[in-house]
Amino acid sequence: xxxxxxxxxxxxxxxxxxxxxxxxxxxxxxxxxxxxxxxxxxxxxxxxxxxxxxxxxxxxxxxxxxxxxxxxxxxxxxxxxxxxxxxxxxxxxxxxxxxxxxxxxxxxxxxxxxxxxxxxxxxxxxxxxxxxxxxxxxxxxxxxxxxxxxxxxxxxxxxxxxxxxxxxxxxxxxxxxxxxxxxxxxxxxxxxxxxxxxxxxxxxxxxxxxxxxxxxxxxxxxxxxxxxxxxxxxxxxxxxxxxxxxxxxxxxxxxxxxxxxxxxxxxxxxxxxxxxxxxxxxxxxxxxxxxxxxxxxxxxxxxxxxxxxxxxx
Numbered sequence: 001x002x003x004x005x006x007x008x009x010x011x012x013x014x015x016x017x018x019x020x021x022x023x024x025x026x027x028x029x030x031x032x033x034x035x036x037x038x039x040x041x042x043x044x045x046x047x048x049x050x051x052x053x054x055x056x057x058x059x060x061x062x063x064x065x066x067x068x069x070x071x072x073x074x075x076x077x078x079x080x081x082x083x084x085x086x087x088x089x090x091x092x093x094x095x096x097x098x099x100x101x102x103x104x105x106x107x108x109x110x111x112x113x114x115x116x117x118x119x120x121x122x123x124x125x126x127x128x129x130x131x132x133x134x135x136x137x138x139x140x141x142x143x144x145x146x147x148x149x150x151x152x153x154x155x156x157x158x159x160x161x162x163x164x165x166x167x168x169x170x171x172x173x174x175x176x177x178x179x180x181x182x183x184x185x186x187x188x189x190x191x192x193x194x195x196x197x198x199x200x201x202x203x204x205x206x207x208x209x210x211x212x213x214x215x216x217x218x219x220x221x222x223x224x225x226x227x228x229x230x231x232x233x234x235x236x237x238x239x240x241x242x243x244x245x246x247x248x249x250x251x252x253x254x255x256x257x258x259x260x261x262x263x264x265x266x267x268x269x270x271x272x273x274x275x276x277x278x279x280x281x282x283x284x285x286x287x288x289x290x291x292x293x294x295x296x297x298x299x300x301x302x303x304x305x306x307x308x309x310x311x312x313x
Contacts, residue, residue, distance in 0.1 A: 018121045018256040020248070023049070024114040024151055025097065027082040028089030038114065038151045039081075040143075041097065042248055045156070045277070047105065048098035049113055062163045066109060071098065078107040079163055081154070085138060101160060101277040102297045108156075117151070119143060124153065124250035126190070126214060137192035141250035153250070157277055157298060158193045175204040175305045183312045184208040186225075187244035188218035188257065189275070194246065194298055198275070201301045205308065210240075215252030218245065219260055226266040237269045242311050247276040247287070255290045262291035271311050275304065 022040035029036045048071075055078055057067040064084035068077050078096065082089055093109035124141040141153040185202055189195050190213055202209045210225075212218035222243070229236040243261060245254040254274060261267045271293035287295055296307045 018253055019118060020044075020121060020124075020253065021116050021118045022151070022153065023097070023116055025095070025110040026112050026114070027085065027087050028091045028093070028111040031088045031090060036111075038145075038149060039110075040117070040151045040153050041099070041108075041156060042153075043116055045099045045101060046097060047100050050096055050098070052094055052096045052109060064159075064163050069096075069107060071105075074105060076105050076107050077163075078109060079159060080109045081159070082109070082111070084159055084163065085154075099156065101157065102299055104160075106160065108159075117145075121215070121249070121253045121256070122251055126250050127152070140190045155191050155193065157191045161193045161299065172200055172204050172301055174302065175201065177204075177206040178309060178312055180313055181206075183241050184210065184239065185242045185244055185308065185312070186210045186212075186218070186222065186240055187275070188212040188215055188249065188254070189246040190214050190249045191246070194275070197299070197301060198244065198304070201305050201308070205305055207308070207312065214249040215245070215254060215257035217251070219252060219257055222261065222267075226264065229266065236266050240270055242271055242273055242308060243267075244273045244275050244308075247274065255286065258287070258290045258292050273307060273311065 021043040023043050023046050024038050024040050026036050026038060053069050055067040055069055061067070064079055066078045066080045068075050070076070076098065080093065082093065089111070091111055093111055095110050095113055096107045097110060097113065098105060098107050124143050127139045127142050138155055138158060139152045140155045143151050145151060185207055187198050187209060188211065189198065195211060199209065210221065212221055225240060226236055229239055245257055247254040254276070258272050258274070261272055272291065274287045274292045274295045275298060277298045294307060294311065296304050
């Protein structure tokens with residue numbers, strides 16, 4: 001099934017165009033609804049698609065973690081996405097999607113993969129609040145196919161945070177308040193898990209924050225702040241010192257948001273820090289190509305606080 005995945009280099013041209021490619025997949029027919037829903041994952045995070053190999057079942061693992069496999073000498077944890085999402089199905093997963101986040105590799109069990117769909121982030125909509133509340137923020141964006149079928153983007157960072165038991169409590173205890181006061185960070189992220197981590201980090205640093213759930217909302221809010229600074233004759237950098245942005249966000253991604261910020265002279269002197277689980281060198285280069293000043297990986301509160309402290313002081 002490797003023919004589904006082109007070279008990552010061929011996709012680098014998407015940066016700054018507000019476009020993305022998603023690999024569509026299904027988790028099986030839901031026994032309760034009798035429906036087979038379609039989900040999606042950003043191709044940038046997919047390293048391989050294969051038939052499910054023999055899985056070693058380890059004891060004392062989270063319920064959604066099926067076990068582990070050895071891929072070319074590397075032990076990879078395997079997560080059953082249907083089980084994690086609470087979807088009861090009569091079929092067993094036949095496909096494993098190998099993904100990479102922040103340099104960590106893991107496999108996701110799915111029923112089947114479909115095709116790769118290229119679309120614009122502007123066509124990805126924020127799900128209704130009722131759906132977000134029902135699924136605990138697991139669905140971060142929804143898009144509609146030409147045939148009317150909906151494709152739901154899963155917050156895989158949330159899956160990994162909860163099945164991997166990432167705990168920032170120790171790191172947060174070592175974060176000290178910023179040496180200077182009156183600093184404000186604006187951040188944008190569609191993941192509820194990531195937003196919580198950022199908020200807890202900034203609270204520990206005693207830094208004020210303003211947030212948005214996607215790039216378009218962030219740009220609208222930043223424009224309002226810039227308009228206010230002009231009307232009040234106050235430099236914008238006195239009101240806002242750092243902009244922190246995710247890459248993958250519905251309606252407008254972090255690359256496009258950064259391009260807009262860097263094209264607006266009112267934001268001169270305000271660094272843009274990219275905060276993403278797309279941690280490969282190629283993705284960091286993409287960020288620099290659109291004007292990102294610095295890059296910090298997700299799920300590392302200590303590194304985030306250190307980078308923010310340096311930029312804010």
